[in-house]
Amino acid sequence: MNSWIGLEGAVNVRDLGGLPTIDGGITRSGRVLRSDNLQALTDHDIDLLVGELKLRHVIDLRSGAEVSMEGPGPLRRRPEVTHHHLSFFAEGGRHTDVEADSIDLDKVLPWQERQIDEELRVTGFYFGYLRDRPDSVVGALRALSLDDGAAVVHCAAGKDRTGVVSALALEVAGATREAIIADYVATGERLELILGRLRSSATYRDDLDSRPADDHLPRPQYIQQFLGVLDDRFGGPLPWLRTHGWTEADTAALRGRLRD
Template identity: 75%
Template sequence: MDLRSGPEVSLEGPGPLTSVPEVTVHHHTLFAEGGRHTDVDADRALPWQERDADDDLRVTGFYYGYLRERPDSVVSALRVMALDDGAAIVHCAAGKDRTGVLCALALSVAGATREAIVEDYVATGERLERVLARLRASATYRDDLDSRPADDHRPRARYIEQFLGVLDDRFGGPLPWLEANGWTEADNAALRSRLRD
């Protein structure tokens, strides 16, 4: 499950798994398409470069923006996870923001506790330095990463907690948001079966 934008895929390449015949790559961007790199409004590799807003609100806003801008991609990606054969690998550029949101929703469907979802999200930070070193080697991501300290990119529990809180407040939780966007009880059953077995 490749959550990068079309321009990111074009600039960075489709990735090494495309050469493995047994692997099917499903591309479901979580950004509105049309910008030079990844985001229509920001027109740069990572859309969260503006530093004016409070960090918690800024990150939560981008996370909620994935759902607002691309509910079709969110639901389609979760359906692929639920219905396709084999294991699912979910990734974006760093594997923490877009990937973190999609995995948080999948874990919510599976019935994971909020604490477990937050722990899963925060675990991305364990390899953050290596992830950032890889991304800094790319002109697509380097300018954004070099514009602020590495610690600014760290996934913090409060980011995903606040994002999930927004879904609680506005929709009654992740599942009602999914249902409002075409997710069905059959989808729930299929994804729960895949993630619990």
């Protein structure tokens, strides 16, 4: 089901095309990609992405602190590529997070334990994205809908923040829940490589080393619970999006990107 894209400088890159939909179709390839961090892309990678795959939009879900510490990435040098920085953490401090003025910068990294409602304990930080930054969630999906070339959405590992956006995009496009779950867990196939890359960076190393690798595995029940709670509380992801300004035109645009 998953269309992996082999790059030298990123290890968790795949196309959201080729996934089955509830009406018997498949999602369109070559339009929306998902990825881990793009900091280490080589010239060959960039030629493939921008030249052959016609990449025109990068949706960067990292916090402002991550971008500051890691850098914006080599795709910034390509004028035909538009970057959309949409942090999934609350902004407001001098660096990025509302807490960043009073605590260490590692507190704004994606896997740092955060205060969450007890009832949402298992996948609470996914709902934290929706609670804290609905504007970035909607903005990321709108950026994926732009119709002037391929788009890639990424964070650090390409697992959690990217997994939520990918799941919502596929839901809007009419992919089956089974396909959405399969796409989410596919990152587990590359987990060792992903963690190896992130441990090479001081930005992420200490946090990763404080937990066993198995804690980072994307398990099907995580995304199942996330989507199930949206179903139970809002009637599905689309009604939640509508409460935050998502329109029928937005739905049509995203479906047009991912459907024939």
